[in-house]
Amino acid sequence: MKTLLALGLALTAAIAVPAAPAAAAEPTTILNASYDISRELFATIDKAFVAKVKADKGTDVTVDQSHAGSSKQARAILEGLEADVVTFNQVTDVEALVKGGFVAADWQGKFPDNASPYYSLPAFLVRAGNPKNIRNWDDLVRDDVKVVFPNPKTSGNARYTYLAATAFAREAYGNDEAKVKEFVKKLFDNVPVFDTGGRGATTTFVEREIGDVLITFEAETRGIAKEFGEDKFQTVVPPVSLLAEFPVAIVDRVADKRGSRPLAQSYLDFLYSPEGQTLIAGNGNRVRDKDVVAKFASSFPKVRLLKVEDVFGGWQKIQAEHFASGGTLDELYGDR
Amino acid sequence: MATRSGPRIGERPAVRRSLLAIVLVLAALILVAPLVVIFVQAFSAGFGAFARTIGEPDTLHAAGLTVLTALIAVPVNTAFGIAAAWAVTKFDFPLKRLLIIVIEIPFSVSPIVAGVAYLFVYGLQGLFGDALQSADLKILFALPGIVLASMFVTAPFVARELIPLMQAQGRDLEEAAASLGAGGLRTFLRVTLPNIRWALLYGVVLCNARVMGEFGAVSVVSGNVRGQTNTLPLHIELLYHDYDTAGAFAAATILTVLALVTLVLKVWLERRGAGRRTRRPAAPAAGEVAVPSLPASGLAR
Numbered sequence: 001m002k003t004l005l006a007l008g009l010a011l012t013a014a015i016a017v018p019a020a021p022a023a024a025a026e027p028t029t030i031l032n033a034s035y036d037i038s039r040e041l042f043a044t045i046d047k048a049f050v051a052k053v054k055a056d057k058g059t060d061v062t063v064d065q066s067h068a069g070s071s072k073q074a075r076a077i078l079e080g081l082e083a084d085v086v087t088f089n090q091v092t093d094v095e096a097l098v099k100g101g102f103v104a105a106d107w108q109g110k111f112p113d114n115a116s117p118y119y120s121l122p123a124f125l126v127r128a129g130n131p132k133n134i135r136n137w138d139d140l141v142r143d144d145v146k147v148v149f150p151n152p153k154t155s156g157n158a159r160y161t162y163l164a165a166t167a168f169a170r171e172a173y174g175n176d177e178a179k180v181k182e183f184v185k186k187l188f189d190n191v192p193v194f195d196t197g198g199r200g201a202t203t204t205f206v207e208r209e210i211g212d213v214l215i216t217f218e219a220e221t222r223g224i225a226k227e228f229g230e231d232k233f234q235t236v237v238p239p240v241s242l243l244a245e246f247p248v249a250i251v252d253r254v255a256d257k258r259g260s261r262p263l264a265q266s267y268l269d270f271l272y273s274p275e276g277q278t279l280i281a282g283n284g285n286r287v288r289d290k291d292v293v294a295k296f297a298s299s300f301p302k303v304r305l306l307k308v309e310d311v312f313g314g315w316q317k318i319q320a321e322h323f324a325s326g327g328t329l330d331e332l333y334g335d336r
Numbered sequence: 337m338a339t340r341s342g343p344r345i346g347e348r349p350a351v352r353r354s355l356l357a358i359v360l361v362l363a364a365l366i367l368v369a370p371l372v373v374i375f376v377q378a379f380s381a382g383f384g385a386f387a388r389t390i391g392e393p394d395t396l397h398a399a400g401l402t403v404l405t406a407l408i409a410v411p412v413n414t415a416f417g418i419a420a421a422w423a424v425t426k427f428d429f430p431l432k433r434l435l436i437i438v439i440e441i442p443f444s445v446s447p448i449v450a451g452v453a454y455l456f457v458y459g460l461q462g463l464f465g466d467a468l469q470s471a472d473l474k475i476l477f478a479l480p481g482i483v484l485a486s487m488f489v490t491a492p493f494v495a496r497e498l499i500p501l502m503q504a505q506g507r508d509l510e511e512a513a514a515s516l517g518a519g520g521l522r523t524f525l526r527v528t529l530p531n532i533r534w535a536l537l538y539g540v541v542l543c544n545a546r547v548m549g550e551f552g553a554v555s556v557v558s559g560n561v562r563g564q565t566n567t568l569p570l571h572i573e574l575l576y577h578d579y580d581t582a583g584a585f586a587a588a589t590i591l592t593v594l595a596l597v598t599l600v601l602k603v604w605l606e607r608r609g610a611g612r613r614t615r616r617p618a619a620p621a622a623g624e625v626a627v628p629s630l631p632a633s634g635l636a637r
């Protein structure tokens with residue numbers, strides 16, 4: 001038994017590869033932990049960034065990518081995934097890293113625009129020719145319209161849809177809470193099937209051909225149309241929607257341990273550079289840089305964007321009032 | 337208990353044919369159609385596109401990582417399975433039933449639970465988090481974590497194949513060998529191993545199939561770094577979520593081909609007699625009933 005134990009320990013030690021030593025020299029590799037559907041975006045960005053560093057400084061660097069749901073990523077970093085930077089699609093997931101002591105509390109002030117180099121908004125994907133003439137949020141509660149989006153209880157994407165619909169209704173009904181709730185409830189009633197995630201909802205809409213409109217981020221509506229046929233679908237941007245920020249941050253604890261802060265900083269700075277912004281806009285996301293915005297003006301219809309802070313008073317309040325167990329979402333979603 | 341009141345179900349041709357038809361239709365819908373779809377979708381963009389996706393560094397790396405994981409996890413679990421089955425069937429000791437239950441735990445626990453459990457043990461916030469951190473050892477989100485999670489999930493496969501067979505075979509031969517003066521190792525190599533080799537191979541094949549296909553537990557501890565810790569099943573999911581349907585199906589063909597090879601091996605082994613529970617007509621005294629003629633510890637000399 002003792003030999004067995006010794007063998008087991010030896011084996012564990014043998015397969016536990018030692019982590020990269022805290023080198024005196026600055027590491028040439030960083031890991032970017034990102035959300036699940038950003039693979040293509042960061043594949044382009046990383047390539048351009050690596051080329052730029054090579055041209056500017058003559059050094060070879062590597063950017064590794066990890067992709068999963070951003071809440072799962074936050075959890076993994078808390079448990080030891082050594083990501084130098086995060087590029088998430090949920091502010092709350094960066095806040096989880098702040099709570100865990102991995103990211104400084106003032107992270108949103110460390111990069112321009114609330115540390116969100118690009119943004120998007122819940123928009124509509126309809127079938128070609130827009131046969132049901134869906135233009136705005138109030139079209140979604142019509143009796144003849146079937147709507148598809150994932151379950152807001154499990155999908156961050158759908159939470160934005162829920163919040164955007166609520167924000168629209170608050171404006172439309174002058175904050176009459178009873179009417180707002182009736183509106184959102186009617187919207188839920190128009191959803192024939194709630195999938196657990198964005199990919200499932202897309203399959204329902206595109207392949208099972210259920211519903212008249214799919215609600216998801218604007219950037220994704222373009223990706224879906226590109227993948228499944230641009231002649232079959234078209235994006236409709238409603239006149240008003242909710243600003244969805246895509247926050248970025250240096251994971252301070254990892255960057256300091258590895259000594260990778262300079263590289264991490266220049267990587268995130270690159271996202272704000274004209275070159276980075278052009279690549280991001282080409283992927284369907286809205287960007288900040290004025291010149292790039294002007295160049296892509298025709299791809300991005302004008303939209304009035306409401307801010308989470310203004311309508312709901314911040315994410316913590318949303319969590320407590322809407323998403324916590326027994327909150328407004330539970331009340332409206334019911335026993336589906 | 338046969339009664340003579342009318343034919344049994346299945347004796348009437350109409351019933352027999354419709355039962356057969358149901359089975360065939362279900363098999364086609366549930367088993368064959370998805371398999372065909374994988375290959376059709378993978379080649380939907382032409383063979384050139386298929387070759388390009390397969391040849392992508394990340395996909396190749398994922399396939400390599402999956403094979404590497406199997407190369408480590410399967411031998412370890414094989415050794416463990418043999419040791420466990422040998423201990424359980426050839427010796428008597430206290431808490432033996434408990435050991436059998438422990439061996440089977442991974443079958444009843446959902447893989448995702450296994451993954452999360454590893455987080456709680458080896459994660460930074462976990463039981464050994466500080467110790468691992470100060471020793472600068474990386475278990476999670478690296479190869480060791482992936483191998484450990486795969487090993488946990490597949491730990492019972494070999495033992496489960498061997499235990500019933502070795503129980504049926506009894507201890508007579510080993511006891512005879514011991515009484516003729518053979519040592520423990522020699523008894524195992526010359527007597528036990530030849531008797532169990534086909535069942536052992538069968539267990540190894542099943543174990544290997546499961547290691548390569550494991551998703552849930554590995555997904556939790558992998559960290560999903562593409563080109564580094566993405567195994568093939570994780571890579572397929574990544575491509576699928578990324579609307580790269582052709583890429584996902586192309587990667588899926590690799591896994592499917594691996595599975596088909598496994599299947600062929602399995603069928604071949606079954607022909608050789610593995611997988612059948614009782615190969616030798618067991619003596620009535622065989623099984624767990626101890627034959628008191630020789631103390632079992634005599635085998636372990």
